[in-house]
Amino acid sequence: MPTIRLEGLVKTYGDIKAADGLDLEVKDGEYLCLLGPTGAGKTTVLRMISGLLAPDKGKVYFNGQDYTRKEVEERKAAMLSQAYALFPQLTVEENIMFGLEIRGADEKMKEQVLISMLDLVRLSGRSDAFPSELSGGMQQRTALARALASGADLLLLDEPLRALDARLRISLRTELRSLVKSLKMTAIHVTHDQDEALVMADRVAIIREGKILQVGTPKEVWDQPATPFVANFVGQSNFFTGEVLQSSPYTLLRTSDGVVLKGRQSDLVSGDKAVLGVKIGNTEISRERTGYLRAKVERVIFEGRNLHVDLMMDNGQRISSKIPSWKRGKIAEGDRVNVYWEESKGTVFPMPPGGLENELKVE
């Protein structure tokens, strides 16, 4: 339920800046995914919100009040981590009730909470089971019920699905989100999985090296990435470097081969060194129609819904394209194709100061 605001959070461990002047606002009842690679500082942020860790600098606000130095208990936040940490010697029921026992809730209330929690996570038939008798998904739901039963308003989820099989993870995404939504809780969910973030979040905050790079709806971070890193981390992108010729009403970029590429309007100035990023899913190929670039099809991989196509451009650069599977038969290895995209799907960025390769590193 609370609105959370983080202002200028700094946390250093020796030389490592786990949080480096981090600002973020999470709205009341919002499901926010904090997305970033390992080591980006995601868990540090969660721990500072929960009160388990004090920032070196900066403030944590709950509903506008300064909670930076408040005790863990006062924050009414429940944390759910990838290691569910259920008590192995306690049953599902006892695990779920653990928080309420400690707080000495009366019997009637405990009973009510238990019944509603078991029902909510669909474990009514298994309340006497021990964690070791449950599947991974059931253990995860028990841990969730325990977190929810504690009466928290704020749910902090640290890679809650990471330990599960890929297929199960996909089924649990929507389930987890709708549970949290039905309880009207504010949720902050840390993940390194961009698909998970896109499917689950109201808004996604992308974090790297202790800084938030961009916050927006899944559509905003996908369609209008703030940096080349975001463009490549949230869905893969192809990148082309060159010099800006114009930036309005659309941007024209001339590559070192003299090819002119088109992208969305930008703030760049003619003559700037720049990078154009296009999602591989928006990079289209055709044998017939004209395009910006010529390439040879190196590989076509059937991936179910889509085909993944690896291309070698005439200048030796490798790029990829994802096209719907119904186009199989229209494209084969060895084909020469033209590469194009809608200009609205190309985003032009200033050349990153540390170079493009450094900018795109995902680890």
Next chain:
Amino acid sequence: MPEVRLVGLSKRYGNVQAVDNVDLTVHDREYVTILGPSGCGKTTLIRMIAGIIEPTEGKVLIDGKDMTGVPIEDRDIGYVFQNIALFPHLTVQNNVSYGPRARDQPPEDQKSTSHRFLEMVKLLDKMEMLPSELCGGEQQKVSLARALASGSKLLLLDEPLSALDSRVRVDLRYELRRLAKELGLTTIHVTHDQEEAQSVSDRIVLMRAGSVVETGTPEELYTRPKNIFTVNFIGETNLLEGWVEDIIGGTSTIELRNGGKVQVMQADHSLGDAVVISVRPEFVFPANEGMKAKVTNITYMGTYWRITATTEDEEEVAFDVATLDSNLLTIGKELYLAVNPKAAVLYPRPEKGVQEAIKLE
């Protein structure tokens, strides 16, 4: 030229049948993934191929030779583990040249071999570093280079990507397949991740509860698998229960439990049969008639929108649209959904129900 043949391979632990009578041939230069949920026996299977675990019954043949009793070091295989197992005190280069050194190759050859494979995984510039100075994806590439440098043409990969971040995993998939193909290796790769299996494999072997459910190319298992467990495990699908109401020519009309009627170009069931239709979200679309449903969720997936609608029978149907016309599609909107008759597949309704037949755990 390694060909791997498994004949009636089984492994029992007490009362638990971890692997139950598996027959499989992996051809020379083929890339095969063993795919399945946790506990399906896939790891036990690859460990029996490697010689880490002895089978209770059955045989592993490599190039026609019975491997029973042959230890891992004499099977001439490269093996990559899920948990990266590099020598922490050796540099990247010395990790990779470990195999050639153990086999007393001359120092020049050791060096050129390690250079060759480090170049292949694009880590030549980091060869003087220690494993702890590399990130997870790089460490796993070193493990791979080390497995390749052993000179073996048979590569066994046991969940090689699952310890890595998902974004790194995606890049490495394509890398793995490219390397295996360029080097002409026979590869057996164990994974629980169906997307990974689709991206790397020539052929997928899907396992469940110790047995092989189905084997096929990624395309076969996605478009028209024989088994309802397969169709749910590989890619996303809608499973709709109903009855065969009419058959004309090669097309069946199915009356669905949710009240709708759809047509499927398949006619191997009889009138009145209880069936389940599988149809992928990309082959369901709004129409003038069909299943009546109400839009309950809209999710942006980057290159398309995923819409979830709920029928009067409380059944969820997912479908995809390329662009979102907010006049036609908003939460709460009622509409009719039809399926592409060519892309839908019919299965007999499982005896113990659909949920039991597709259960993951």
